[in-house]
Amino acid sequence: MSISLKGNILAALCLGALVTGCGSKVSTADVSAGAKEVTVTSPSVESEDTSEPTEQTTEEVSEPAQEENSGEVQPETTEAEEVTEETTAPEEEEQSDDPVEQKLSELSLQDKVCQMFIVTPEQLTGYGCVTYADQAMEQALSTYNVGGIIFFAQNLSYWDQTTGLLADCQTYSMEKNGLGLFTAVDEEGGTVARAAQKLGTTALYNMEYYGSLNDSETAYGVGTTLGRDLASLGFNVDFAPVADVNLNPANELGSRIFSSDPYIVSDMVSNVVMGIQDQGVCATLKHFPGLGSAGGNTHYDNYVHIYRTLDELRAAELIPFRGGIEAGADFVMVGHQIVSGIGDELPADLSYSAVTGLLRNELGFEGLAVTDAQQMNTISGVYGSGGAAVMSVEAGIDLILMPADLPSAVWSVCDAVESGRITEERIDESVRRILRKKYELGLMEE
Numbered sequence: 001m002s003i004s005l006k007g008n009i010l011a012a013l014c015l016g017a018l019v020t021g022c023g024s025k026v027s028t029a030d031v032s033a034g035a036k037e038v039t040v041t042s043p044s045v046e047s048e049d050t051s052e053p054t055e056q057t058t059e060e061v062s063e064p065a066q067e068e069n070s071g072e073v074q075p076e077t078t079e080a081e082e083v084t085e086e087t088t089a090p091e092e093e094e095q096s097d098d099p100v101e102q103k104l105s106e107l108s109l110q111d112k113v114c115q116m117f118i119v120t121p122e123q124l125t126g127y128g129c130v131t132y133a134d135q136a137m138e139q140a141l142s143t144y145n146v147g148g149i150i151f152f153a154q155n156l157s158y159w160d161q162t163t164g165l166l167a168d169c170q171t172y173s174m175e176k177n178g179l180g181l182f183t184a185v186d187e188e189g190g191t192v193a194r195a196a197q198k199l200g201t202t203a204l205y206n207m208e209y210y211g212s213l214n215d216s217e218t219a220y221g222v223g224t225t226l227g228r229d230l231a232s233l234g235f236n237v238d239f240a241p242v243a244d245v246n247l248n249p250a251n252e253l254g255s256r257i258f259s260s261d262p263y264i265v266s267d268m269v270s271n272v273v274m275g276i277q278d279q280g281v282c283a284t285l286k287h288f289p290g291l292g293s294a295g296g297n298t299h300y301d302n303y304v305h306i307y308r309t310l311d312e313l314r315a316a317e318l319i320p321f322r323g324g325i326e327a328g329a330d331f332v333m334v335g336h337q338i339v340s341g342i343g344d345e346l347p348a349d350l351s352y353s354a355v356t357g358l359l360r361n362e363l364g365f366e367g368l369a370v371t372d373a374q375q376m377n378t379i380s381g382v383y384g385s386g387g388a389a390v391m392s393v394e395a396g397i398d399l400i401l402m403p404a405d406l407p408s409a410v411w412s413v414c415d416a417v418e419s420g421r422i423t424e425e426r427i428d429e430s431v432r433r434i435l436r437k438k439y440e441l442g443l444m445e446e
Contacts, residue, residue, distance in 0.1 A: 099439060099444060100435045100444075101432075103178070103179070103444060104431060104432060104435060107177065107431070109424065110410070111145055112427050112428070112431045113413045113417075114147070114410055115145070115179070115431050115435075116147060116393070116397075116400060116413070116427070116434070117146045117399065117403070118147055118148035118149065118399055118401045119146055119148075119150070119402055120151075120152065120402060121137065121149055121165075123402070123406050124140035124406075125137055129155070130155055130165075131154075131157050132161065132165055132168070133168035133172060137168070137169060137172060141172045141173050142172075144410065145176045145179070146181070147181070147399055148182025148184055148399070149181055149182075149183060150185065151184070151235075152186075153194045153197050153198050156198040156199055158199065159199055162199060162234070163233055166234035169181055169183070174445060178445035179438060179444055180438060180441075180442075180444070182236060182282075182438075183234060183237065184235065184236075184237035184239055185238060185239065187230055187235075187238050188207065188239075188241060188242060189203075189205065189206070189226060189240070190209075190256060191206060191255070192240075195235075201230075201233075202225045202226075204222060204225070207241065207255070207257065207268070208246075208254075208255040209255075210268060211257070211264055211268055212259075214264050216267055216271045217271075219268045219271035219275070220272070220274060221275065222271075222275060223241070223272035223274060223276040223278075226281075227275060227276035227278065227279025227280070228279045230279075230281050231279050235281060236281055236282060236441055238276055238281050238283055239286060240286075241272040241276075242257055242269075243265065243269045243286060243287075243290075243321050243324055244292035244317070245257065245261075245265050245293075245317055245319075247260060247292045247316065247317075248295055250295040251291060251292050251293065252291070252296075252297045262315075262316045262319035265319070266320040266322070269324045269327075270323045270324055271327075273327045274328070277328060282330035282368075283324075283330060284329065285331070285333065286333035287372055288321055288334045288354075289313055289318060289321070289339060289358060290313065290337075293306050294306050294337055298336040298372065298376050299378075300376075302378065303338060303378060304337045305340065306340065307340045308341050309340070310341040311341075313339070313341055321359075322363055330367050330368060331370055332359060333370050333372055334348050334369055334370070334371055335348050336372055336376060336379055339354070342354050347378055347379065347383075349371040349372060349379075349395065350383065350388060350392055351395055352394060352395045352396060354395070355396040356396035359396075366433075367433070367437075368399055368433055368434065368437060369397050369398050369399070370397070370398065370400075371392055371397055371399070372401060374389070374392075374402055374403045374404065379404075380403075384408070385404045385405035385406075385412070386411070386412030388403065389403055390412050390421070393426065393430070394422060394426075397430070398433050398434060399434070
């Protein structure tokens with residue numbers, strides 16, 4: 001059976017460019033009580049391209065043996081059937097009581113697959129820049145009810161505009177099937193800080209500065225400040241902190257990394273994660289399995305190779321990720337780097353060995369695995385949107401971030417399920433994780 005809804009869907013969406021006036025409303029949050037005060041500055045800011053069915057057992061009641069010359073078999077048989085019904089009913093009731101399983105059973109294949117994508121508002125509407133949600137956004141979220149939207153500096157004009165934009169997107173998504181959105185942003189502090197850059201939220205130093213202090217309370221305060229500021233705007237996912245180790249001065253991250261000492265990075269990252277998530281915002285460890293020893297740039301290069309053995313990774317890059325996972329990080333962002341020690345010559349977010357073997361099985365991560373932005377050249381220029389999306393799902397990824405072509409990516413995954421290449425149980429595994437987190441965040445109507 002093939003899917004017949006392909007093609008021309010986005011043609012129904014309005015195209016154009018939205019331009020709104022800029023305002024200036026500043027909200028500055030202090031570091032949380034109990035944490036050391038974080039010294040803030042207003043540094044220059046540069047832009048970055050981002051970046052599981054229950055088996056039901058019915059008790060068998062055997063038919064009683066008939067006594068010779070007895071005519072009383074029928075009543076006993078009927079009674080046995082009643083016992084069987086009474087035995088199975090509680091199990092059926094228990095299953096229907098789980099709101100996540102109930103919601104999962106209500107979703108079509110297309111809706112489940114769409115939940116596995118986080119995209120920009122421009123990818124949904126076709127506009128050049130989105131600063132408010134109109135009928136095009138409403139129609140887009142009805143057609144492609146994605147799991148989340150990521151916002152960049154261009155989407156943030158002033159405080160009330162931003163809170164309104166996020167709230168309206170949530171409303172349109174809820175109207176589709178009772179599921180809200182992951183509303184995400186890159187807010188690391190320092191040079192990658194969309195809200196601080198545009199809305200005047202707390203300005204922080206680059207993470208290299210806090211790593212040099214090597215103070216756990218200060219790191220927790222940084223996370224608390226980030227989380228509180230974002231929550232006040234309506235964001236519920238922060239693609240931070242950077243958990244890479246600064247092993248190669250030529251890497252693309254530079255001062256965004258806490259330290260060249262993996263144990264310092266681990267301590268800083270763990271405390272920032274706890275600070276962010278204590279404010280009700282999901283933190284994200286990035287860029288697994290570590291980008292700090294790379295010499296290339298995943299945004300522009302066709303391939304970025306890291307020549308490290310698994311033992312070398314375990315002795316350095318994986319230490320902060322393990323620490324952040326133990327601290328309870330909700331998300332891990334998997335990068336596009338090819339690591340020689342993994343052995344399959346695939347970008348990590350397309351690699352089963354990296355995502356399922358290393359992240360899930362070895363490090364024990366049970367949260368949401370999200371790709372880095374797949375519009376980057378290392379993915380879009382080599383594998384294409386559809387092929388990369390399918391490979392990501394096969395690898396064990398839950399959420400695909402910013403494919404270059406959303407319809408192609410969605411329908412390629414749907415086709416892979418229809419053809420049997422990917423099982424629907426595999427889709428359900430990821431969507432179950434997504435729905436569970438949304439339920440915890442209050443993003444699911446019951």
